[in-house]
Amino acid sequence: MLRYSGRRRPAAPTAKQPHPDKLPRTMPLPVSTSALRLHCFRALQPGPRLIVTGAVHGNETCGSQAIERVVREFDSGALVLLRGSLTLVPVTNPLAFERGQRNGDRNLNRNLLPTAQPQDFEDRVANVLCPLLAEHDVLLDLHSFHSAGEPFLMLGPQNNDGPLEPFALAADEQALALRLGPRRIVDGWLNTYADGVRRRLARTQPSAMRANSNRRLGCCCAKAAPSPLPMHCMPGCWRSATYWPRPTSPPRRSTTA
Numbered sequence: 001m002l003r004y005s006g007r008r009r010p011a012a013p014t015a016k017q018p019h020p021d022k023l024p025r026t027m028p029l030p031v032s033t034s035a036l037r038l039h040c041f042r043a044l045q046p047g048p049r050l051i052v053t054g055a056v057h058g059n060e061t062c063g064s065q066a067i068e069r070v071v072r073e074f075d076s077g078a079l080v081l082l083r084g085s086l087t088l089v090p091v092t093n094p095l096a097f098e099r100g101q102r103n104g105d106r107n108l109n110r111n112l113l114p115t116a117q118p119q120d121f122e123d124r125v126a127n128v129l130c131p132l133l134a135e136h137d138v139l140l141d142l143h144s145f146h147s148a149g150e151p152f153l154m155l156g157p158q159n160n161d162g163p164l165e166p167f168a169l170a171a172d173e174q175a176l177a178l179r180l181g182p183r184r185i186v187d188g189w190l191n192t193y194a195d196g197v198r199r200r201l202a203r204t205q206p207s208a209m210r211a212n213s214n215r216r217l218g219c220c221c222a223k224a225a226p227s228p229l230p231m232h233c234m235p236g237c238w239r240s241a242t243y244w245p246r247p248t249s250p251p252r253r254s255t256t257a
Helices: 062-076 094-099 121-134 170-180 190-204 207-216
Strands: 002-007 039-042 045-053 083-089 138-145 152-154 184-187 242-245
Touching: 039 062, 045 062, 045 121, 062 083, 062 138, 083 121
Parallel strands: 002 138, 045 083, 045 138, 152 184
Antiparallel strands: 002 152, 039 083, 184 242
16 A cells, blocks of 8 residues: 655645636536545456545545546546556545545544444445455555645555554565655554554553554454455654655665654
């Protein structure tokens, strides 16, 4: 799983650039809150299965606009899928997107796994999205951040057979990350984030509820779900993460404080 983050809004307006609030929206309005809108492309030759999601947080619309642009390029013939399959989800959380806010009923990005008894809108989204993720080999999750800045990309874990997120495709994921072209790549955040969540739960939850902490990590993981669904977490801190400069040769790592 790769997470790519860019600016939430365009840069500050100049004399030749209209104010961001006056720019035309490329998303169709209104967005339905009764279904997820998908764009699916299937090549005639076999290959990797990629899914790209936007607007997991409803006020982060860079990914949604980028996906709509890609769809238009496929429609015009500017892009052609040669192998494998591509699934595009421009608005992953329609309720939050419709409201123009981060969450609908709750934060989908902190708790994503199927449930037999959905209690809120994001539970119903998860019941559709998790099986869809499991049908693909690669997830590229597009987010935006609050102010102007350079895009960066977040990698999943290194190869491991541990309980949090077993993984065996780190080299392939790193190769894809470099192919996407950002100058800043972050890894090493997953365990740090999980440790922070557990510490927060230990301070705030009654002891009888701590056994359910795996669900609160926001993970579609083997312990919390009946099948090995992809992890979907967003880090809450950066300590112990590693930043890679964009390399022309294998990246040299430097650890942040």
